[in-house]
Amino acid sequence: MASAYNPIYTDVPEKDVFALHFLQTLSNLRTQNSFSSPDNKTSDRVKKIKKAAYVSMARAAGGTNRLWSRSLLHQAAKRNNKNVRFLRRKRRVTWLMRRRSNRGDPIEDVAAERLRNLVPGGGGMETSKLMEETAHYIKCLSMQVKVMQCLVDGLSPK
Amino acid sequence: MDLSGRFGARSGDGVPFREATALESLHLGGGGEEFRQMVPPENAGGFTALLELPPTQAVELLHSSSSSASQATTLHSLGTLSFPSNPLLMERASRFSVIATENQQNGNVSGETTTTSSVPSNEHIKTEPAETETCDQAAVEKQSNRCGKRKELDKKVKSSTKKKSKSSEENEKLPYVHVRARRGQATDSHSLAERARREKINARMKLLQELVPGCDKIQGTALVLDEIINHVQSLQRQVEMLSMRLASVNPRIDFNLDTILASENGSLMDGSFSGATMQLAWPLQVMETEQSYHHRQLQQPPSQQWPFDGLNQPVWGREENQDHGNDHNNLMVGSASLHPNQVKMEL
Numbered sequence: 248m249a250s251a252y253n254p255i256y257t258d259v260p261e262k263d264v265f266a267l268h269f270l271q272t273l274s275n276l277r278t279q280n281s282f283s284s285p286d287n288k289t290s291d292r293v294k295k296i297k298k299a300a301y302v303s304m305a306r307a308a309g310g311t312n313r314l315w316s317r318s319l320l321h322q323a324a325k326r327n328n329k330n331v332r333f334l335r336r337k338r339r340v341t342w343l344m345r346r347r348s349n350r351g352d353p354i355e356d357v358a359a360e361r362l363r364n365l366v367p368g369g370g371g372m373e374t375s376k377l378m379e380e381t382a383h384y385i386k387c388l389s390m391q392v393k394v395m396q397c398l399v400d401g402l403s404p405k
Numbered sequence: 406m407d408l409s410g411r412f413g414a415r416s417g418d419g420v421p422f423r424e425a426t427a428l429e430s431l432h433l434g435g436g437g438e439e440f441r442q443m444v445p446p447e448n449a450g451g452f453t454a455l456l457e458l459p460p461t462q463a464v465e466l467l468h469s470s471s472s473s474a475s476q477a478t479t480l481h482s483l484g485t486l487s488f489p490s491n492p493l494l495m496e497r498a499s500r501f502s503v504i505a506t507e508n509q510q511n512g513n514v515s516g517e518t519t520t521t522s523s524v525p526s527n528e529h530i531k532t533e534p535a536e537t538e539t540c541d542q543a544a545v546e547k548q549s550n551r552c553g554k555r556k557e558l559d560k561k562v563k564s565s566t567k568k569k570s571k572s573s574e575e576n577e578k579l580p581y582v583h584v585r586a587r588r589g590q591a592t593d594s595h596s597l598a599e600r601a602r603r604e605k606i607n608a609r610m611k612l613l614q615e616l617v618p619g620c621d622k623i624q625g626t627a628l629v630l631d632e633i634i635n636h637v638q639s640l641q642r643q644v645e646m647l648s649m650r651l652a653s654v655n656p657r658i659d660f661n662l663d664t665i666l667a668s669e670n671g672s673l674m675d676g677s678f679s680g681a682t683m684q685l686a687w688p689l690q691v692m693e694t695e696q697s698y699h700h701r702q703l704q705q706p707p708s709q710q711w712p713f714d715g716l717n718q719p720v721w722g723r724e725e726n727q728d729h730g731n732d733h734n735n736l737m738v739g740s741a742s743l744h745p746n747q748v749k750m751e752l
Contacts, residue, residue: 292652293645293648293649293652296648296651296652297644297645297648300644300647300648301644357627358626358627358630358631358634359630361634362630362633362634362637365634365637365638365641366637374606375602375605375606375609378606378609378610378612378613379609379612381613381633381637382609382612382613382616384637385613385616385617385633385636385637385640386616388637388640388641388644389640391644392640392643392644392647395644395647395648395651396647398651399647399650399651399654402651402654403650403654
C-alpha cells in the first residue's frame with residue numbers, strides 16, 4: 248500500500264524485520280537459565296514465548312512511534328521491572344470522551360469498545376485514531392504470524 | 406401567525422399540514438418582487454441547488470401566488486434568514502436539506518419536499534414535486550401525509566446522528582421555500598465538526614475493510630466492525646497457537662535458534678524470506694556452528710531491554726568469520742550495515 252496514496256500512514260516494515268526481532272528476542276530468552284532447563288513447565292515457556300513474540304512485534308513495528316506498541320512495551324516493562332520507563336499516562340478525560348459519553352451510542356461505538364479492549368493501548372483513543380491503530384496492528388500481527396509460522400515449519404521435525 | 410404556526414406544526418408532525426391551506430398567504434404576492442430581487446443575487450446557484458429548480462421557475466412559483474401583501478415584510482425579513490451565504494454550507498445544506506413549499510389552494514406547486522437522507526427516498530421525493538404541481542385539497546392531504554412520513558424518516562435518520570437539527574427550526578420560518586438543514590448541517594459548528602469526524606471515521610473504515618479479507622462485500626459499519634474484531638481475535642489466537650508450537654519444538658533444539666538467528670540475519674537482509682530454503686539451511690548450520698555460537702551467546706549480557714547497539718553488531722562481526730562457507734556470506738556484510746539504520750529507526 249503506497250503511503251503516498253493513503254494519507255493515513257500505516258506502513259509496516261518487511262517480514263525480515265519482524266523475523267529479526269523475534270529471533271533476537273528468542274535468543275535472549277534462551278540465555279535465561281530458567282528457560283532451557285527441562286523441568287520448566289511448558290505453559291511458562293509458552294507464556295514467555297508469547298510475550299516475546301508480542302514485544303518483538305512491537306519493537307519491529309516501530310518501537311514507540313505507535314500507540315499500541317508503546318502500550319505493549321509498557322506492559323511488558325511493568326511486569327518485568329518495577330522501574331517504569333515511560334510516564335504512566337492516566338486516562339485523561341478529553342473533551343472527545345466527554346462528548347462520547349454525552350452523545351449516547353452511535354452505531355459504531357459498541358464495536359469500538361470491543362476493539363478498544365482488543366488492541367493494546369486503545370483505551371484513551373478517539374475512534375478514528377483507534378481505527379488507524381487497528382489497521383497497523385492487524386498488519387503487524389499478520390506479519391508476526393507469518394514469521395512464526397515459517398519458524399515453526401522450519402524447526403518442526405521433518 | 407400562520408407561518409410560524411404552520412412551521413411549528415410541521416416540526417410536530419403531519420397533522421397541521423391541513424391547516425396550512427389557509428396559508429397560501431405564504432404566497433408572497435406583493436412580497437414576491439422583493440423576494441425575487443433577493444433570490445438571484447444572493448447565492449442563486451446554491452438556492453437553486455436547494456430548490457432543484459431553475460431560478461426563474463422558482464420565482465414564477467412564487468409569483469403565481471395571490472396572497473396578501475402583509476406577508477411581504479415578514480417574508481422579507483425571513484428571507485434574509487433563509488439563505489446562508491457560505492457556499493460550503495450551501496453545498497452541505499443541499500445535500501441534506503429539505504425543501505418544502507406549500508401552496509395548496511392556488512393550485513400551485515407548493516408541496517415540494519426533498520430530503521436527501523437516503524438515495525431511494527431522494528428518488529421518491531423528486532418525483533413528488535411533479536405530482537404536486539397539480540395538487541388540490543386531496544393532494545394537499547396526501548402531500549402532508551407524505552411530508553409527515555418523510556419527517557418521520559428524517560427523524561429516524563437524524564436520531565442516528567444524535568444531532569437535533571436546531572438550525573432546521575430556524576429555517577422553518579422561510580418564505581415559501583423551506584430550506585431545512587437536516588442534522589444541524591448548515592449552521593452549527595458542532596455539526597460541522599461532527600461531520601468532519603464522521604468522514605474521518607469512514608475513511609479509516611474503508612482502509613480497514615481493504616485490510617481484512619472478505620470485508621468488502623459486507624454492507625453496514627456494524628458488521629464490518631464485527632468482522633474486523635473477529636479478524637484481530639483470530640490473529641491473536643494464531644499467535645498464541647504458534648507460540649505454543651514453538652515452545653514444544655524448542656527443547657529439541659537447544660542452540661539452534663542462536664544459529665538460526667545468526668544465519669537468519671543474512672538471508673533476511675536479502676529481502677527474500679523464503680521459508681522453504683531457509684528451513685533446509687538451518688539444520689545444516691546448526692550442526693556446524695552450534696557450540697561456538699553457544700559460547701558467544703553466553704558471553705553477551707542478557708537483558709530485557711535489548712540494547713541493540715551493544716548486542717548485535719559484535720554478533721554479526723563474529724558471524725562473518727563463521728559463515729564463510731555459506732551463501733549468506735555477502736549478505737552478512739550487507740546486513741551489518743543495514744542494522745544500525747534499523748536501530749536508529751527504532752530508537
